[in-house]
Amino acid sequence: MPKIFLALFLQMLSLVGLAGLVMVAPQWIEPPYSAFWLVLVHSALVLSLTIVVRMNRWWWLIQVLLPWMWYWALMLKVDPWISLGVFILVVLVFANAFSNRVPLYLSNHVTRKALKKMVAEKFDLYRPVRFLDIGSGFGGNVFYMHQLPQVSESHGVETAPIPYLVSRVRQWFLKTFTGRLKLDANAALTKGSPEQDDLTQAYEENRVSSPKILARDLWKYPLIEYDFVYAFLSTEPMPRLWEKVVEEMPVGSWFVSNSFPVPGVEPTEIWQLSDRRETILYLYQIAPSHL
Structure with a gap:
């Protein structure tokens, strides 16, 4: 039930x-x-x-x-109409809590910095990283990760109506008033050596698209194209999500769960963050033994 x-x-x-x-x-x-x-x-x-x-x-x-x-x-x-309006608003914001038993959890800036650190430490410097946020909420992680020169694609899936609408409005606003959503690789790297110039050019060539927020059911959305998948969901969907992750994600890719470990599966690493809520990230590298 x-x-x-x-x-x-x-x-x-x-x-x-x-x-x-x-x-x-x-x-x-x-x-x-x-x-x-x-x-x-x-x-x-x-x-x-x-x-x-x-x-x-x-x-x-x-x-x-x-x-x-x-x-x-x-x-x-x-007024009963006000109560009805508040109820509808809550349903539109927390729609996933009714269908997938996933409340709206938002990642903070400390967590995003940890995701940035993971891109730098866990992936080859010249390798373009394709990032996906499962349950992307208002899109903060997607926009942030797209700024990283090494991230060639940054996508999110979100089906709750209001968070999805807000994230799309944010995307339009940033495109309209800033011209683009990513930092220039030239600004992110210090130029001077041929190696650094080659790296800058490689990042620019690997840049595939703008960040995307997709109104897609996470259970029907394929993960095979992604190197780095992040989720901040709840305890309820984790066993089923892990089955999907090991079935679809390529060997060597990384799955990161904020606060909720996969039951019965030993994480590759556990990161304790220094924010107020003492966030724990559970890092799982997909290995042949998982398949």
Whole structure:
């Protein structure tokens, strides 16, 4: 059962339990009962059920907040159309949480610097790198990686409507007002030696296209053309995603997962970053033993 439907079922079950308590409570507590205490009991019931069925901890907060959001909406007499609009907006932003059980996680600048470091350390200097961000959100990683001279292609796949739309608008804006989205290789490298000049020319010749954000289902999008695939998803899709990675990505390529390791698979390397949330990157180099 998709987690969103399980969460709603637990909310309804908690309401049934609350109704039962209200029916028997007059034996000990004189009615009427304030809405505040009813919501408090409802929150406690739904939190208990959510823990019992072992939903992820981020669901605990959502389950507790929902009854209080309903409560404050009633207290403040919020127009139902506003509530509907907010609900639609949330669905459009977090659409992947309903289909693939993947919330919208955004990579920070420290993580992007680590990805840049990985390109420099894990790939041959003269080899063009093809990068893909699975679940690219607002496109920040895609645009950043395209600036690296060694990255010949930088793509992202995103199906949540609003993040996809925002990323496309960002792409148009940057093209329109900056002229291009990549740094000039001549500016990124210090000229002076024939080797450096050859490297600059090689980077320019290897540059294939502008960064692209694609509204494609990650399960149907082929990975065979990419040397470097990055994902910041959740625990739910990792086993299935790993099967796709080892089936499609070429030997020697790299798959990097932010925060969520592949169950039962030993990472090639683990990088602990020095940001506030102490991000962990799990690096997997595709080897013949994985096939």
